[in-house]
Amino acid sequence: MRKWLVVVVALIAVALFAEVFERNKTVYIGGSLWAPPSNWNPFTPWNAVAGTIGLVYETLFLYDPLQGRFEPWLAESGEWINSNTFRVILRKNLTWQDGKPLTIDDVIFTFELGKKFSGINYSPIWNWLDRIEKVDGTTIDFIFSDPRYQEWGQQLISIAIVPKHVWEGKSETDILQGANEKPLGSGCYYVESWADDRNVFRKNVNWWGTKVLGLNPAPERVVVLRVLSNNVAVGMLMKGELDWSNFFLPGIPVLQKSYGIHTWYKEPPYMLPANTTGIFLNVRKYPLSIVEFRRAMAYAIDPNKIVDRAFEKMVTSSNPVGIMPIAGWMKYYPNEVAEKYGFKYDPEKAKAILDELGFKDVNKDGLREDPQGKAFKLTIECPYGWTDWMVSIQSIAEDLRKVGINVEPAYPDASKYNDDLYGGKFDIILNNYVTGVSSTIWSYFNAVFYPDAVESEYSYSGNFGKYHNPEVETLLDELNRTQSTDEAKMKKLIAQISEILLKDLPFIPLWYNGAWFQASGDVWSNWPDVNNPYAWPIGWGGHWQLGGVKVLFNIKAK
Amino acid sequence: MKRYLLKKLLIYILTFFFAATINWAIPRFMPGNPIHFLISRFATLPESAKVLQSYFTQAFGLDRPLIEQYINFWKAFSKGDLGISIYLYPQPVLKVILRSLPYTILLLLPAIIVSFIIGNKFGAFVARKKRLDNIALPIFYTLTAAPYFWFGILLAWLFGVVLKIFPIAGAYSFAMTPSFSWRFVSNYLYHWILPFSSLVLVMLGGWAIGMRNMIIYELEANYSRYMEALGASSKLIRRYAYRNAILPQVTGLAIQLGTAVAGTLTTEIVFSYPGIGYILMQGILNQDYFLIQGCFLFIILGVLIANFIVDILYLIIDPRIRKSYTGEV
Numbered sequence: 001m002r003k004w005l006v007v008v009v010a011l012i013a014v015a016l017f018a019e020v021f022e023r024n025k026t027v028y029i030g031g032s033l034w035a036p037p038s039n040w041n042p043f044t045p046w047n048a049v050a051g052t053i054g055l056v057y058e059t060l061f062l063y064d065p066l067q068g069r070f071e072p073w074l075a076e077s078g079e080w081i082n083s084n085t086f087r088v089i090l091r092k093n094l095t096w097q098d099g100k101p102l103t104i105d106d107v108i109f110t111f112e113l114g115k116k117f118s119g120i121n122y123s124p125i126w127n128w129l130d131r132i133e134k135v136d137g138t139t140i141d142f143i144f145s146d147p148r149y150q151e152w153g154q155q156l157i158s159i160a161i162v163p164k165h166v167w168e169g170k171s172e173t174d175i176l177q178g179a180n181e182k183p184l185g186s187g188c189y190y191v192e193s194w195a196d197d198r199n200v201f202r203k204n205v206n207w208w209g210t211k212v213l214g215l216n217p218a219p220e221r222v223v224v225l226r227v228l229s230n231n232v233a234v235g236m237l238m239k240g241e242l243d244w245s246n247f248f249l250p251g252i253p254v255l256q257k258s259y260g261i262h263t264w265y266k267e268p269p270y271m272l273p274a275n276t277t278g279i280f281l282n283v284r285k286y287p288l289s290i291v292e293f294r295r296a297m298a299y300a301i302d303p304n305k306i307v308d309r310a311f312e313k314m315v316t317s318s319n320p321v322g323i324m325p326i327a328g329w330m331k332y333y334p335n336e337v338a339e340k341y342g343f344k345y346d347p348e349k350a351k352a353i354l355d356e357l358g359f360k361d362v363n364k365d366g367l368r369e370d371p372q373g374k375a376f377k378l379t380i381e382c383p384y385g386w387t388d389w390m391v392s393i394q395s396i397a398e399d400l401r402k403v404g405i406n407v408e409p410a411y412p413d414a415s416k417y418n419d420d421l422y423g424g425k426f427d428i429i430l431n432n433y434v435t436g437v438s439s440t441i442w443s444y445f446n447a448v449f450y451p452d453a454v455e456s457e458y459s460y461s462g463n464f465g466k467y468h469n470p471e472v473e474t475l476l477d478e479l480n481r482t483q484s485t486d487e488a489k490m491k492k493l494i495a496q497i498s499e500i501l502l503k504d505l506p507f508i509p510l511w512y513n514g515a516w517f518q519a520s521g522d523v524w525s526n527w528p529d530v531n532n533p534y535a536w537p538i539g540w541g542g543h544w545q546l547g548g549v550k551v552l553f554n555i556k557a558k
Numbered sequence: 559m560k561r562y563l564l565k566k567l568l569i570y571i572l573t574f575f576f577a578a579t580i581n582w583a584i585p586r587f588m589p590g591n592p593i594h595f596l597i598s599r600f601a602t603l604p605e606s607a608k609v610l611q612s613y614f615t616q617a618f619g620l621d622r623p624l625i626e627q628y629i630n631f632w633k634a635f636s637k638g639d640l641g642i643s644i645y646l647y648p649q650p651v652l653k654v655i656l657r658s659l660p661y662t663i664l665l666l667l668p669a670i671i672v673s674f675i676i677g678n679k680f681g682a683f684v685a686r687k688k689r690l691d692n693i694a695l696p697i698f699y700t701l702t703a704a705p706y707f708w709f710g711i712l713l714a715w716l717f718g719v720v721l722k723i724f725p726i727a728g729a730y731s732f733a734m735t736p737s738f739s740w741r742f743v744s745n746y747l748y749h750w751i752l753p754f755s756s757l758v759l760v761m762l763g764g765w766a767i768g769m770r771n772m773i774i775y776e777l778e779a780n781y782s783r784y785m786e787a788l789g790a791s792s793k794l795i796r797r798y799a800y801r802n803a804i805l806p807q808v809t810g811l812a813i814q815l816g817t818a819v820a821g822t823l824t825t826e827i828v829f830s831y832p833g834i835g836y837i838l839m840q841g842i843l844n845q846d847y848f849l850i851q852g853c854f855l856f857i858i859l860g861v862l863i864a865n866f867i868v869d870i871l872y873l874i875i876d877p878r879i880r881k882s883y884t885g886e887v
Contacts, residue, residue, distance in 0.1 A: 151603060231711055
């Protein structure tokens with residue numbers, strides 16, 4: 001009898017241990033975790049759990065793509081005090097999650113790590129950053145030997161400030177090859193626990209921002225889920241088990257009308273743009289090497305067909321330059337140039353250009369031969385299994401064949417696709433890896449024209465078709481070295497670069513891939529949308545600093 | 559007996575060596591480069607990408623000659639080190655596997671065994687009930703032939719979204735942290751039922767059909783007719799038939815159990831259930847040499863061990879083998 005009692009008491013004690021998160025204090029996010037959580041290291045952000053930078057670690061600035069402006073975050077302010085000195089004033093009363101103060105020394109330490117260890121991804125800034133000078137307890141000057149204003153802005157929102165007292169004394173290997181399973185940052189959340197299909201962030205009640213900025217994150221816990229398929233994600237959204245979803249989900253109109261799923265726009269395209277998707281053309285390959293031939297291709301492709309067929313109108317077709325419709329970028333849109341050199345869907349025009357070039361259908365098989373009468377065949381690639389893209393390249397190939405250009409879609413394995421893309425081993429390739437939203441429009445043009453791609457065996461940063469033009473190289477450098485405050489000069493340079501893009505077309509922009517966002521109103525309300533645009537509603541890695549974190553300050557529990 | 563086991567053991571060791579070598583070589587001779595994948599996930603500034611590429615190629619030793627990489631592989635393996643995963647950087651492969659394997663094993667092992675037992679019993683049973691056979695056989699065929707993906711989604715939709723009886727995702731509530739408590743264990747079982755039942759249902763058909771066909775064949779065999787002529791009871795005849803019919807099924811079981819490591823890919827995707835299948839697939843898609851190697855080593859070992867156990871089992875259940883090695887006639 002007594003034995004039984006002991007067992008029962010023990011079981012009750014054990015049963016009490018299981019903690020269940022309170023539903024109305026927990027927000028469930030899906031769409032940003034595609035692998036079991038394995039890394040919380042701010043120095044290897046591509047593998048870190050989304051939110052490691054943004055929720056746990058913080059950057060000096062945030063960038064709001066909706067308004068097109070930098071927002072001081074750990075920094076109180078930052079400005080160019082002369083042409084090569086950027087002065088940062090750090091906020092007062094910043095603290096790390098362990099209660100220790102976050103000081104200017106931590107900032108200096110973080111940046112200087114890149115100087116000390118060449119394997120750190122931001123170490124190349126030291127090629128153009130000369131030194132960091134401490135002015136007083138909260139002020140530092142970054143003194144540049146060769147200021148790249150645009151790139152620097154991007155670094156300010158990417159480099160996570162780390163605590164010196166934790167990382168000091170670690171070797172390069174420790175820093176770059178550690179999982180950092182108990183990350184200690186300065187942010188409003190810390191990592192509470194994780195399992196193979198989830199990562200749980202817990203609110204840091206002592207966060208400096210509550211005292212200094214008056215911001216209070218609403219959810220007690222942020223649970224990032226690894227959901228493996230769209231149908232599960234849809235089911236969970238409908239059941240109200242998933243609050244915030246960043247999946248590409250089909251059937252948005254139905255979800256919105258019948259289940260009250262929240263999206264950015266109430267009507268097509270429903271989603272904000274996330275990047276420019278288009279085709280890179282291998283300019284070293286005949287006949288793609290002929291400028292006018294590429295031009296004919298641009299006229300022959302109908303992006304609206306792709307928008308309808310592959311994306312159910314959840315994306316919009318691109319303007320001819322491919323500049324994304326976000327505030328910070330559209331203000332530079334070169335209207336005149338676009339009107340003069342731009343293209344739109346016009347297959348008749350495409351045919352006329354091809355006729356003029358001497359590409360004619362000699363053997364009457366419906367496809368054109370080159371001016372020497374020789375048949376040619378081109379392939380267009382996207383990775384196998386990316387179904388929306390597979391439909392898209394079918395549509396493109398179909399359009400091109402309609403005007404007589406022999407193009408066939410190919411769907412290699414993703415690994416082969418990446419190898420082809422980076423190595424320039426393709427004819428035509430669909431891509432959007434490096435054309436995404438950022439703090440600087442320079443990043444888009446760099447993606448299109450990246451000059452180093454020409455000589456290197458592998459290019460990871462754009463210009464995959466290896467287009468070479470010294471003029472654009474100079475212009476690109478000049479753009480990088482122009483301050484955003486000098487809008488007139490920015491505009492002029494962008495017009496010049498756009499002109500080259502539209503004339504030479506090494507890249508044909510087609511549509512803006514969506515910033516997929518769907519939210520459930522079951523538990524949390526006040527999600528951002530076009531009428532309440534307080535934040536960019538994306539929780540993918542690298543997007544928390546673009547305002548994703550602000551969603552958490554504004555949503556309200558029912 | 560001893561000779562039999564020694565011979566088998568030697569064959570298994572050789573098989574392992576060759577399988578492991580092929581397993582090492584195949585991903586490396588695939589087109590593509592794992593570091594490209596790593597970088598494709600990180601849209602960054604141009605110079606950073608270059609830094610990453612060179613640092614990680616070196617860190618993973620991928621800049622070394624292939625033969626050196628191969629020797630390093632065996633060296634590390636002898637120390638129980640399967641390398642660092644590229645896809646799940648920087649977790650050691652062994653840790654990744656050991657972390658997700660329990661979910662798979664706890665789901666698949668019971669499903670295989672339960673479906674094996676029920677399927678064989680039921681198959682043997684229907685083999686001699688003409689009318690039941692007519693009804694059951696088409697059902698079994700439908701179950702085995704149904705695309706699992708579709709079938710699973712159907713179950714998840716019906717029981718999860720429409721009837722709201724079972725959860726549709728995860729191995730336990732997303733609102734829980736694992737602990738040794740009734741609340742947690744019951745929650746785990748609750749999440750386990752639907753994927754488990756779907757697997758049992760689908761696998762059941764295969765076992766049942768196999769058993770049914772074998773039993774019918776055995777009952778038609780000469781020894782059965784001879785026994786019948788001798789006047790043996792039909793129960794006795796069936797017992798002998800069952801003993802003969804079960805042999806190929808046991809081999810099938812061994813292979814199933816051995817491949818259990820990677821067996822739940824579709825279940826994982828349909829029910830968003832954590833496990834090793836999806837990780838292995840991602841490893842392959844990301845060309846994560848070390849993760850692919852590690853997972854396949856587990857599969858190879860699994861198959862070999864399961865087969866070895868069956869070899870021993872055969873000694874017990876199949877007198878022919880026992881006799882051929884012990885010299886009895």
